[in-house]
Structure formats: C-alpha cells, structure tokens
Amino acid sequence: MKGGSLRVWLAVGLxxxxxxxxxxxxxxxxxxxxxxxxxxxxxxEKMPPERQQAYLRDLDRALTTGDSVLRHGGTxxxxxxxxxxxxxxxxxxxxxxxxxxxxxGKNELDASVMEGASRKAGAVAGVxxxxxxIRAARAVMEHSPHVLLSGRGAEIFAREQGLERVNxxxxxxxxxxxxxxxxxxxxxxRESRDNHGTVGCLALDRYGNLCAGTSTGGMTGKRYGRIGxxxxxxxxxxxxxxxxAVSCTGHGEFFIRxxxxxxxxxxxxxxxxxxxxxxxxxxxxxxTMGGTGGFIALDARGNLxxxxxxxxxxxxxxxxxxEKETAIFAP
Numbered sequence: 001m002k003g004g005s006l007r008v009w010l011a012v013g014l015x016x017x018x019x020x021x022x023x024x025x026x027x028x029x030x031x032x033x034x035x036x037x038x039x040x041x042x043x044x045e046k047m048p049p050e051r052q053q054a055y056l057r058d059l060d061r062a063l064t065t066g067d068s069v070l071r072h073g074g075t076x077x078x079x080x081x082x083x084x085x086x087x088x089x090x091x092x093x094x095x096x097x098x099x100x101x102x103x104x105g106k107n108e109l110d111a112s113v114m115e116g117a118s119r120k121a122g123a124v125a126g127v128x129x130x131x132x133x134i135r136a137a138r139a140v141m142e143h144s145p146h147v148l149l150s151g152r153g154a155e156i157f158a159r160e161q162g163l164e165r166v167n168x169x170x171x172x173x174x175x176x177x178x179x180x181x182x183x184x185x186x187x188x189x190r191e192s193r194d195n196h197g198t199v200g201c202l203a204l205d206r207y208g209n210l211c212a213g214t215s216t217g218g219m220t221g222k223r224y225g226r227i228g229x230x231x232x233x234x235x236x237x238x239x240x241x242x243x244x245a246v247s248c249t250g251h252g253e254f255f256i257r258x259x260x261x262x263x264x265x266x267x268x269x270x271x272x273x274x275x276x277x278x279x280x281x282x283x284x285x286x287x288t289m290g291g292t293g294g295f296i297a298l299d300a301r302g303n304l305x306x307x308x309x310x311x312x313x314x315x316x317x318x319x320x321x322x323e324k325e326t327a328i329f330a331p
Contacts, residue, residue, distance in 0.1 A: 031079075091173045116245055
C-alpha cells in the first residue's frame, strides 16, 4: 500500500480522544469498552441496508452488555468475557455460532484472553464442542498452570471445568456452509475475504485495569489443523496496564509474523509513543509485510484506536459518559 493511501486509512481508522496527564480513567472511576467484529472486504453498495442494520444491532447489543457489567462495578475481565459471548452467539460474525468451516466441514474455534494488571493469559485452539471458547480461555488462565490448550486436551479440560458443550452442528450456518462449497466448487485461489473474521473486545474498568479478549473460527477452508493469531498471545491479543490492550483481526499469518498486538505495546513501552502513533506504526508494519486487517487498541487513560487497511471493519466503543459509536465502513 502506498504511503498516501496508508495515511488515509489511518486517518479514518484512528480515533484519538484527548485525556490530560494524570487523568487516568481508573482514577476517575470511569470506564471504556471497545469491540470489533472482523475486518475485511466489505462493499457498502453490495451490503443491503437491512444487513448493515443487523450487524450494527448486534454490535450495539454487545456494547450494551459489556457496559452494563462495567457500570455495575464489574471487572474488565468480566466485561470482556460477557461481551465476546454476545458476539459468539451471533451468526453474523466469524466466531462461535457463525464460525466458518474448515476444509473437512468442521468448525474449529480459537480464543484468548489477557489481563493487563497481572499479564496473565489463557487461550484455546482448534476446539469443536465448546459453546463459548472465550469462557474456556478464561478458565485456562484462572484454573490451569498453562496459557494455551488445544484440540482434544482443551475439550477434556473444558468438560472438567463444567463449561457448556455442544455438538459441532450447533455452530453450522447456511451462509458459512455456502462459502465453503463455493471455495471447493470453484477450486479458486483463496481470496482475501477468506482470511478475515474474528471478534474481539477491550475493556478499561473503573479500577484502572485493562483486559483483552479475542475469538474466531479462523479462515474458510483451513486445513491441517491450521491455527491463526487469535490464540497466540502477542500476535492477536495483548494487555498490559503499563501500555495498552489490543485485539486483532485479519490474515493471521501476518499478525503472527509481525507480533502485531505486542508491537503496539512495544512502541509505547520502548519508544514512548502515544497509543495513536503506536497503532499507526503497527498498522504500517502489517501493511508493509503484505498483511491485511486491523485491530482495536485501548490504553489506561481511555484513549482508543481502531485502525485497519481493508475496506471495512465492524467496530464500536462505549464510554461511561454514555458516548457510543458503531461503524462498518471507512467514512
């Protein structure tokens, strides 16, 4: 992507809200919640208005859920889990109920969560019967000595933890099945739209703590047990009270190679960059590598960024002041 084009996407993707030094959100007892529902090839003209409204309604429902948790004194972790579960329940997004199909016709799910105060993290990968992978990720973080569990082992752990299990058919939707059939029938080259789709949430609670969570079904037609960036701490998810929380969405292989979620925090930690400048730098790195997608980022002062280099990214935020916004396309 040319430098000028990148600046345009950064301009529409970044959202800087000014807070003065010393006015940390936690000190004021205020909070903020940010979400994304995936970045990718989205054309306004080809998405019917009723479809757009359906996406915006579910984004709004997720924001309202997380805000309610924070408003009643809940922690950032509790808000992230509750919010992501709403998005996992929606068939519109590539996570949980609306997850894409693997080449073998299964839904293989990944999720991760990380707390900013302790930098503890948990994740699951390649699970097929856990209704809410984000809950499993939290359980790994809180009730195991590990960070990442995968496949059958993660399923056994979830059963031992009493998490809700479902038949893999629960995740099936007609639209996602049609996408897989199209991919196989046309024997076409994989398109950029096949590499995108994830949901994520960041929260800053009234106690000044950050948390990040991400959940996905991966990419349509994935094979050989492929795992993307979502369950990899530092690649798709990151949280540290000293810098920021990040949740990514896009072509996972590039986010892994660029360690993009951690990159935002590293630019803040080692180069003293603001959240907005660090986000711009991380997106530029992704773009230069040839990767597509975006991410949401939130710091402990309540500043947030939502940059992307695709034609759209489902996204939104809500503040303790009641300020709220949801969007799909670049303005």
